[in-house]
Amino acid sequence: MDYDKLGLKxxxxxxxxxxxxxxLFCPCKTELVDDEYSELIQRRxxxxxxxxxxxxxxxxQESLRGLNFKYENFExxxxxxxxDDEPPHSLNEEALDICITIACLMNMHIxxxxxTMRKQVIDGxxxxxxxxxxxxxxxxxxxxxxGRVTIESLGLEEDAARRIETNDNYTEFRxxxxxxxxxEITTDPSMHDPNQVREVAYMLGxxxxxxxxxxxxxxxxQDLNISITEGARVEIKGVQDLDLMxxxxxxxxxxxxALIDIKKQLISRDAEVLDEIHTLDELFENxxxxxxxxxxxxxxxxxxxxxxLIGCEVQPGRRFGTEIxxxxxxxxxxxxxxxxxxxxxxxxxxxxxxxxxxLDIGENDAFIIVAHDEDIAISALEEVKRRAxxxxxxxxxxxxxxLDDGNTEYMRPLPTANRMYLETDIPLFKITEDRIKPIADxxxxxxxxKKERIIKEYNLSEDLATQLVKRLEADLFESIVNDVDVDxxxxxxxxxxxxxxxxxxxxxxxxxxxxxxxxxxxxLSEGKIAKDSVTDLSxxxxxxxxxxxxxxxxxxxxxxxxxxxxxxxxAEIVENNENxxxxxxxxxxxxxxxxxxxxxxxxxxxxxxxxxxxEEIQKLL
Numbered sequence: 001m002d003y004d005k006l007g008l009k010x011x012x013x014x015x016x017x018x019x020x021x022x023x024l025f026c027p028c029k030t031e032l033v034d035d036e037y038s039e040l041i042q043r044r045x046x047x048x049x050x051x052x053x054x055x056x057x058x059x060x061q062e063s064l065r066g067l068n069f070k071y072e073n074f075e076x077x078x079x080x081x082x083x084d085d086e087p088p089h090s091l092n093e094e095a096l097d098i099c100i101t102i103a104c105l106m107n108m109h110i111x112x113x114x115x116t117m118r119k120q121v122i123d124g125x126x127x128x129x130x131x132x133x134x135x136x137x138x139x140x141x142x143x144x145x146x147g148r149v150t151i152e153s154l155g156l157e158e159d160a161a162r163r164i165e166t167n168d169n170y171t172e173f174r175x176x177x178x179x180x181x182x183x184e185i186t187t188d189p190s191m192h193d194p195n196q197v198r199e200v201a202y203m204l205g206x207x208x209x210x211x212x213x214x215x216x217x218x219x220x221x222q223d224l225n226i227s228i229t230e231g232a233r234v235e236i237k238g239v240q241d242l243d244l245m246x247x248x249x250x251x252x253x254x255x256x257x258a259l260i261d262i263k264k265q266l267i268s269r270d271a272e273v274l275d276e277i278h279t280l281d282e283l284f285e286n287x288x289x290x291x292x293x294x295x296x297x298x299x300x301x302x303x304x305x306x307x308x309l310i311g312c313e314v315q316p317g318r319r320f321g322t323e324i325x326x327x328x329x330x331x332x333x334x335x336x337x338x339x340x341x342x343x344x345x346x347x348x349x350x351x352x353x354x355x356x357x358x359l360d361i362g363e364n365d366a367f368i369i370v371a372h373d374e375d376i377a378i379s380a381l382e383e384v385k386r387r388a389x390x391x392x393x394x395x396x397x398x399x400x401x402x403l404d405d406g407n408t409e410y411m412r413p414l415p416t417a418n419r420m421y422l423e424t425d426i427p428l429f430k431i432t433e434d435r436i437k438p439i440a441d442x443x444x445x446x447x448x449x450k451k452e453r454i455i456k457e458y459n460l461s462e463d464l465a466t467q468l469v470k471r472l473e474a475d476l477f478e479s480i481v482n483d484v485d486v487d488x489x490x491x492x493x494x495x496x497x498x499x500x501x502x503x504x505x506x507x508x509x510x511x512x513x514x515x516x517x518x519x520x521x522x523x524l525s526e527g528k529i530a531k532d533s534v535t536d537l538s539x540x541x542x543x544x545x546x547x548x549x550x551x552x553x554x555x556x557x558x559x560x561x562x563x564x565x566x567x568x569x570x571a572e573i574v575e576n577n578e579n580x581x582x583x584x585x586x587x588x589x590x591x592x593x594x595x596x597x598x599x600x601x602x603x604x605x606x607x608x609x610x611x612x613x614x615e616e617i618q619k620l621l
Contacts, residue, residue: 007229011189017214020095023179025088026081037072068170069124084128095181099136108140114429120419125160133157146196155184194246206447231256231395247406258314263394271305289346295371306366311340326410327387331380337369458488467496486525519549532602574616
């Protein structure tokens, strides 16, 4: 695709949990728990008007779902602040300082006063119906291989509660995550290449990980903002896999282009969404469709001029009908039937013809059927009509969810500014130069700088240094090699590559402590184990973490043999293969090395084995 010609614009929002000791506005610890909850509280939330008397459209749509919310409370891990039964405490200054560090690393202008705002959120993820948030810095930049990207803002806010279960009656949340400090980084929409947005996300992630942030699954979340000319801004939430980012962009561009084309065809046909909701119960009285037979009522709406367009593909495996169905599902139905896909699902051609005649369907017209309880069916079809009418506008401003295959799915309308209002329980917090300067003068080393330094200081290959930094193992690497007189390369290899393989085999590599690693490489530096035994010894140490590593090496038969014993073993191997030696001469070196290393099982250094094998061959020549 020619993205410049399409007018592609992209921006990023990064949400990163901070590793402070306490939550943003209460003294609870910032850790997730798997304990049984001590109390379950229930709430219903509704949208409120802004200072201008307007209601945020996203909040309004969430409220129409009529959901109830349950919250798991913990006696030792949550307090009345998370329950919204006590005013918030003062701002967590440790979290603020982490944000100031991040701001300095991104060349940002730090505000002189931190004002806490309430952002209306009524999807249940916050007990009070709002999230506390504030601006820390603005107007920064990041230099990338594709050019400079502006960092518009850096916010400090509360993380949301953890969603545990959702059903037709309620959504249940766990309050352990609610209130964990969260840094929100927003770029401007100046990116135009799908590969650039991935590169920027990676660079921002590396900057964040050079500071005191939480690590692990779910601690960082990326959202994409995408638009094209004639399209609209769409926010895609929950982009976890950076390698999938460019694919998500390409498929969103494809979706917007398809919706623009559908709009043009609808306009050319004078398309119209008729308001009446029809009851089809009598027409399907004798149907063999299991879905229709099990429903309380069957209802339909007419979409004039929509024939053939509901079945148009907008993303691989997803059609315009899927877009409409996503809206209907927010009202409690599992799906819709539309005329472009019928007959199917047990609905016969004869039944389709009856419906078409009953609804007076013209040549270019279509219909959509919903089967459910009376109230839910009507509510779902109101959403069907709303989304179909939006088809006449082309691309709709939406918040969408990233799917594992690179496609996206509708979540809710894009929020507006009408959901922000001032938090009256928390005074403003002044950020002085006396606070900023010590932080700015002691910034952590950035990933690229760290990589170049460790290449020079420890004579590592660029690949090993890159992997150490990328996998956040560089600090551990330096702690080991600065305390143990050992060659840096095997240490780097274990941390950068071998630990991943050990983890794939099902072992918990997090059991290994700094002291374990130091003991392992002390044995290597003293010649008590071979390089080839380091991985096996690491696995054995995971199995017995409370034993001394040297004892584990002895018990696991991983300690080095003396050179005399190695020579005896190799001499026997060469003697047993005398004919091969005489036939191949030095060409027998490779096979004999393989036999020797297999027999020795890592109990001898490879260079020693190589020398002895060579000497034994020469004795026979």
